[in-house]
Amino acid sequence: MSKVLLLTRREVSSFFVSPIAYVATALFLVIAGFFFAFGDFRPGAPAAMRAIFEVMMIILVFIIPILTMRSLAEERRSGTLESLLTAPVTDTQVVLAKFLGCWLMYLFMLAPTLLYVILLAAYGHPEYGPILSGYLGLALLGGLYVAVGLLASSLTSNQVISAVISFVVLIGLALLAPWIATVLPSEAWGIPLRGIVQRTSVRLHYADFSQGVVDLVHIIYFVALTLYCLFLTVKVLESRRWR
Amino acid sequence: MALEKHTNSAVSEKSPPAPGMTQRQRWWKFGPNVLVAIALATVIAFLGVWLSGTLIRGRARSDWTKTGRFSLSPRTKALVADLPCDVRITNLYIHSPDNPQSEEMFRRVQDLVSQYGAASSKVTVEEVNPAVDAGGVEGLVKRLRERYAGELEKPKALIEDYGKIQKDLGAFLPAEAKRLTQAAAAWKDAPPDATNALRMVAQRWTQFAAVGQFVEADVTSQTEQALPAYSTAVARIKEYFKQVGDNFAAVPELYGQLQDAAKKAPAPEEVNALLAGAKTTYEPFTKQFAEFDKKSADLKELELDDIRRDISQGDCILLESPTQIKVVGLEDVWVRNPQADEQHPDVPERLFAGESAVSSTLLSMCKPDKPAVLFVTFGAPATMGGNPMMGGGGGAFAQMAARLRKANFIVEDWDLARSPEMPKPEHATKTILVFVPPPPPNMQMPVPPATPEMFKPAIDAVKAGTPAILLADPAGMMSPGIPYAELFELFGITPKTNAICVHKVVVDAMGNEKAVPQIEVTAYESSTITEPVKGLPTMFLAASPLVVAKESPAGVTDQVLIALPVGADYWADTNVMMAGRGEAKFDASEDLVSKKGEPLALGVAATRTVKDAEQKAVLFGGARFAEDRVAFYRDMLGRDMFPGNAELFVNSILWVAGSEHLITVSPETLQARRLGDMGQWVLPIQLAVAGGPTLLVAIIGIIVYFWRRR
Numbered sequence: 001m002s003k004v005l006l007l008t009r010r011e012v013s014s015f016f017v018s019p020i021a022y023v024a025t026a027l028f029l030v031i032a033g034f035f036f037a038f039g040d041f042r043p044g045a046p047a048a049m050r051a052i053f054e055v056m057m058i059i060l061v062f063i064i065p066i067l068t069m070r071s072l073a074e075e076r077r078s079g080t081l082e083s084l085l086t087a088p089v090t091d092t093q094v095v096l097a098k099f100l101g102c103w104l105m106y107l108f109m110l111a112p113t114l115l116y117v118i119l120l121a122a123y124g125h126p127e128y129g130p131i132l133s134g135y136l137g138l139a140l141l142g143g144l145y146v147a148v149g150l151l152a153s154s155l156t157s158n159q160v161i162s163a164v165i166s167f168v169v170l171i172g173l174a175l176l177a178p179w180i181a182t183v184l185p186s187e188a189w190g191i192p193l194r195g196i197v198q199r200t201s202v203r204l205h206y207a208d209f210s211q212g213v214v215d216l217v218h219i220i221y222f223v224a225l226t227l228y229c230l231f232l233t234v235k236v237l238e239s240r241r242w243r
Numbered sequence: 244m245a246l247e248k249h250t251n252s253a254v255s256e257k258s259p260p261a262p263g264m265t266q267r268q269r270w271w272k273f274g275p276n277v278l279v280a281i282a283l284a285t286v287i288a289f290l291g292v293w294l295s296g297t298l299i300r301g302r303a304r305s306d307w308t309k310t311g312r313f314s315l316s317p318r319t320k321a322l323v324a325d326l327p328c329d330v331r332i333t334n335l336y337i338h339s340p341d342n343p344q345s346e347e348m349f350r351r352v353q354d355l356v357s358q359y360g361a362a363s364s365k366v367t368v369e370e371v372n373p374a375v376d377a378g379g380v381e382g383l384v385k386r387l388r389e390r391y392a393g394e395l396e397k398p399k400a401l402i403e404d405y406g407k408i409q410k411d412l413g414a415f416l417p418a419e420a421k422r423l424t425q426a427a428a429a430w431k432d433a434p435p436d437a438t439n440a441l442r443m444v445a446q447r448w449t450q451f452a453a454v455g456q457f458v459e460a461d462v463t464s465q466t467e468q469a470l471p472a473y474s475t476a477v478a479r480i481k482e483y484f485k486q487v488g489d490n491f492a493a494v495p496e497l498y499g500q501l502q503d504a505a506k507k508a509p510a511p512e513e514v515n516a517l518l519a520g521a522k523t524t525y526e527p528f529t530k531q532f533a534e535f536d537k538k539s540a541d542l543k544e545l546e547l548d549d550i551r552r553d554i555s556q557g558d559c560i561l562l563e564s565p566t567q568i569k570v571v572g573l574e575d576v577w578v579r580n581p582q583a584d585e586q587h588p589d590v591p592e593r594l595f596a597g598e599s600a601v602s603s604t605l606l607s608m609c610k611p612d613k614p615a616v617l618f619v620t621f622g623a624p625a626t627m628g629g630n631p632m633m634g635g636g637g638g639a640f641a642q643m644a645a646r647l648r649k650a651n652f653i654v655e656d657w658d659l660a661r662s663p664e665m666p667k668p669e670h671a672t673k674t675i676l677v678f679v680p681p682p683p684p685n686m687q688m689p690v691p692p693a694t695p696e697m698f699k700p701a702i703d704a705v706k707a708g709t710p711a712i713l714l715a716d717p718a719g720m721m722s723p724g725i726p727y728a729e730l731f732e733l734f735g736i737t738p739k740t741n742a743i744c745v746h747k748v749v750v751d752a753m754g755n756e757k758a759v760p761q762i763e764v765t766a767y768e769s770s771t772i773t774e775p776v777k778g779l780p781t782m783f784l785a786a787s788p789l790v791v792a793k794e795s796p797a798g799v800t801d802q803v804l805i806a807l808p809v810g811a812d813y814w815a816d817t818n819v820m821m822a823g824r825g826e827a828k829f830d831a832s833e834d835l836v837s838k839k840g841e842p843l844a845l846g847v848a849a850t851r852t853v854k855d856a857e858q859k860a861v862l863f864g865g866a867r868f869a870e871d872r873v874a875f876y877r878d879m880l881g882r883d884m885f886p887g888n889a890e891l892f893v894n895s896i897l898w899v900a901g902s903e904h905l906i907t908v909s910p911e912t913l914q915a916r917r918l919g920d921m922g923q924w925v926l927p928i929q930l931a932v933a934g935g936p937t938l939l940v941a942i943i944g945i946i947v948y949f950w951r952r953r
Binding site: 217 | 272281284288291293303306307777925929932933935941943948951
């Protein structure tokens with residue numbers, strides 16, 4: 001565990017000295033800030049963050065791949081991955097550390113949005129429960145997005161390709177799945193195709209958090225998919241030795 | 244040594260495959276293992292997600308909203324745990340995977356009713372999708388028919404009677420038409436009017452025979468459907484019998500005229516016989532029609548018909564207790580969202596209010612005893628029975644009364660101009676009086692002036708300890724003042740009805756200002772009543788200020804709920820006429836202002852000790868804030884403009900009724916909590932929010948960049 005923490009610290013430190021983290025954070029904050037300021041933060045608007053939470057689900061599809069694209073791809077391109085993999089740490093520890101590093105960086109990126117809560121409290125009487133559950137949802141969502149990004153980053157040494165793969169997968173999970181579900185037949189070969197696609201949709205599981213409901217089913221979904229992506233990432237790393 | 248061991252193990256774990264193996268061999272050796280592992284992980288992840296969604300969805304969830312919008316409130320849990328009878332709740336939402344929205348709505352309702360089932364063993368929950376679940380529908384229909392078997396006996400007997408009459412009538416009408424046609428043909432020398440009349444009657448009977456067949460088919464279809472519509476069928480029969488009966492009744496007179504004609508132009512024997520036998524021919528039928536009409540006269544609107552109608556509208560919840568069945572419709576469960584408009588497509592059109600709808604229905608089914616709210620009026624209805632001549636259905640508080648009924652109150656008017664006796668509603672556990680200012684004089688409907696003497700019975704009731712809501716009203720030409728002002732004094736409050744609260748606002752682009760008699764508040768003093776309402780806009784229209792006595796009368800405690808805001812833009816103008824027209828000008832020598840520590844109140848909660856018991860009352864400076872036209876005022880987009888009004892009024896009544904534990908804000912309204920006015924700071928704050936954190940992060944990034952380059 002200490003090795004994971006050590007690697008995580010190294011990962012987080014590398015983020016703070018890398019311009020890409022600041023660019024991604026600034027980009028995220030300007031988009032989210034714009035939507036919040038001119039969408040939600042108007043006199044007479046509901047004193048809630050539900051709308052901005054929904055928007056963030058989409059913004060993050062584009063921001064998180066920027067954060068994760070370099071984590072393994074860059075190491076692979078520069079050759080540092082080899083030395084990391086020959087160090088006395090397991091592939092799982094490497095992947096976990098990379099994941100935690102990116103995820104903590106993501107949480108750091110979210111932190112300034114607490115300003116929105118302060119503003120709502122100053123000018124209205126928001127319900128704090130749904131805000132808290134919304135942030136919990138964002139944390140879990142971020143975990144999944146980061147895991148997808150890491151998996152994409154492990155597949156290639158090209159950062160751009162890694163980001164594009166992440167975009168495509170995340171767009172499919174977050175945005176296209178509900179639409180695909182509507183065009184699919186409800187059942188094919190005895191398999192409830194539509195139900196399956198519906199249940200894999202991020203939106204379905206994320207929406208409850210933003211309105212104040214924390215359902216164990218949704219937590220299982222995010223945790224299970226995150227672990228699954230991390231498992232695949234470990235397998236991709238391992239495969240370098242026998243491919 | 245330990246390091247060496249560790250390094251060895253790490254190397255062996257990560258060591259490359261045996262040298263000398265080709266890539267193909269390596270793929271064959273390791274590939275299948277990895278594929279199996281990935282497949283296994285995929286299956287586990289998929290099963291985890293799928294099974295959790297199927298098995299525990301809605302059962303392991305935590306609701307983090309303040310009012311528990313997504314879980315049963317303590318109030319409902321207490322109600323359900325204390326149910327005196329078994330209740331079956333059936334979710335009748337039509338849903339299909341082809342329509343994800345219908346699935347979502349169904350799921351939400353099912354989650355809710357499942358929670359009712361989990362909260363009490365007396366509640367049975369089932370779901371029947373009317374679109375596909377034929378067995379479920381059949382079972383439901385069978386249950387309903389068995390339940391209403393007694394109620395259906397009478398209409399069933401009526402339908403049987405109809406069958407017999409219709410059988411005779413169906414045979415009689417064509418035969419009689421034929422007989423009439425033959426008679427007209429046989430009467431060779433008849434005046435043309437006479438034969439025309441016979442032919443016309445024959446034609447009418449032929450038409451009635453045809454109509455009778457249609458009616459018979461209609462009655463059959465209405466009574467033979469799964470849930471028979473007996474009321475509709477009986478009404479259709481009565482209409483038909485009336486038409487035929489009216490015509491039959493006119494026949495003897497017509498035939499009498501023809502008999503007169505026959506004296507001048509002798510008619511054959513069969514014609515004379517026909518004309519002479521009018522009464523004996525038609526009277527048996529008219530008697531049967533009259534008897535049918537008499538039997539069906541006391542047939543009440545069937546409960547099953549109501550239920551059938553409600554169910555046939557689709558998407559509803561059916562609640563069955565041993566004594567009653569009620570249907571909770573879509574409009575009650577999914578209320579229209581006042582916040583939804585075209586500019587905000589992401590805001591849902593409907594909000595889920597299932598719990599309040601189901602719980603209030605359960606309450607009305609299982610707990611018939613409830614508090615009564617009497618609106619004390621004088622010569623005009625407040626909650627119901629508006630005068631159609633005056634262009635209205637219900638009174639000024641009709642919608643408010645409906646809201647109170649939903650909160651399980653009995654609501655009635657006590658019109659003192661009609662009766663000094665306080666109404667005693669059946670099943671009322673206690674009475675709360677709401678004093679409504681008398682209406683302005685109406686030349687078309689003169690009523691004696693409302694005096695304190697006329698209000699004495701109600702005033703005495705409050706003095707004796709009846710909980711009350713007192714609504715003041717500024718005195719003016721159109722308003723004679725409130726005849727129950729002494730009640731305010733009873734609670735240590737002086738209503739300044741010679742003044743009206745105004746707010747100076749900018750009214751045009753030139754910056755011109757005008758003082759309008761409208762006070763919109765979103766800030767309230769802390770109290771049980773106002774706590775849930777915080778942030779909701781409440782509008783006080785034409786309200787007088789209330790002055791709280793520095794030293795309350797013995798046994799009285801006052802608490803200001805809403806104060807007139809402090810500031811140069813708010814005051815209570817003593818020129819009521821001018822202020823009412825929006826022409827008020829502040830006059831420091833006469834007008835009243837709110838001061839910190841010495842506020843002018845718009846609403847006060849008071850308690851008073853009467854014979855060792857606590858009496859509660861809430862006093863408001865104006866009555867209009869609770870009238871439907873203000874409390875339920877919607878803008879052109881249909882948004883509820885002042886959701887605080889109704890909540891404040893209902894919460895006040897709950898408080899005086901001693902039901903503080905039920906004080907809350909309705910889920911749909913809670914979502915209408917809005918941001919207050921930010922004045923001129925809106926744009927700067929918006930720009931700061933959008934750009935501030937970004938700029939900060941960018942600056943830090945640049946500093947880090949140059950620091951690293953150094």
